[in-house]
Amino acid sequence: MLSKSQLLLIVVGICLNAAASADVDCSKxxxxxxxxxxxxxxxxxxxxxxxxxxxxxxxxPPPSDGEATGSFESTRRHHHPHPPPCFFSCIFNETGIYQNQKLDQDKLKSYLQVVFKDSSDLQTAATQAFTTCATKIIEFEANLPARPSPPPGLPLCPHDAGHLMGCVFRNLMKNCPDSVRNDSQECTDMKEFFTKCKPPRGPPPPFGDDK
Known part of the structure; x- marks a missing residue:
């Protein structure tokens, strides 16, 4: 049984956590x-x-007014360009990780062991992100309106690959492993905001794009 002093510490900890949550101003x-x-x-x-x-x-290029309503690229494009769908379709076709809206767990595991070879925590987090997002993308794609034809000279590629990478990126940023995460004040503030406040719609920068 917990002593009175232990119970007091637990209560104080709960109150401090509640106060910290209340301190996040979601309007800023x-x-x-x-x-x-x-x-x-x-x-x-x-x-x-x-x-x-x-x-x-x-x-x-950005869609004209009324196009791609409800899709990831229809919002905040001027802030975050959408991961090129044809590029990630190519990446997934080359690796076999994700094809025809199906995730190959074995090929994903093998690939993550190469690109994240120095962090088993990142491998685990990325696997969970891909698994979660692959299901979400199927639901999301099913509710999208018909897509317009691409401008001349641009190929028509399924957007689910780019959508998947955007979702994975957001998931990893939110659930970054403790062994990798930067705990600076600015990063802590940003994480608390996006964890406790409703995040804005729209995709993140392309995953792994350093251009």
Whole structure:
């Protein structure tokens, strides 16, 4: 049985946590910090894959008014360009990780052991992110309106690959492993804001894009 002093410490801890939560002002977004500063990790796309898929590494122009309503690229495009769908379709086709809206867990595991070879925690977090997001993307894609034809010269690629990477990136930033996370004040403020406040809609910067 806990002593009175132990019970007091627990109560104080709960009160402090509640006070900390109440201190987050969701109407004031903290200063921008590059997410990869707060959760530093190697690039997800290897140099070899970047070379193989380089011709697809292009971001489509913004949709005209009324197009892509409800899709990830329809909001906040001027802040965060959408991960190029053809580029990530190429990446997934080359690795076999994700095809026809199906995630291959074995190939994902093998690939993560290469790109995140120095962190088993990142491998675990990324596996969980991919598993969660693959299910979400199926539901999301099913509710999208019909897509317009791409501008001349641009290929028509399924957007689920880019959507998946955007979801994985957000998931990893939110659930960055303790062994990797940067606990600076600016990063802590940003994490608390996006954890306790409703995040803005729209995709993050392309996963592993340092351009």
């Amino acid at each position: 977004r903290p200063p921008f910090v590059n997410p990869k500063t707060c959760c530093p990790m190697p690039d997800f796309v290897t140099a070899e894959l970047k070379q193989k898929c380089s011709k697809f590494d292009m971001t489509p």
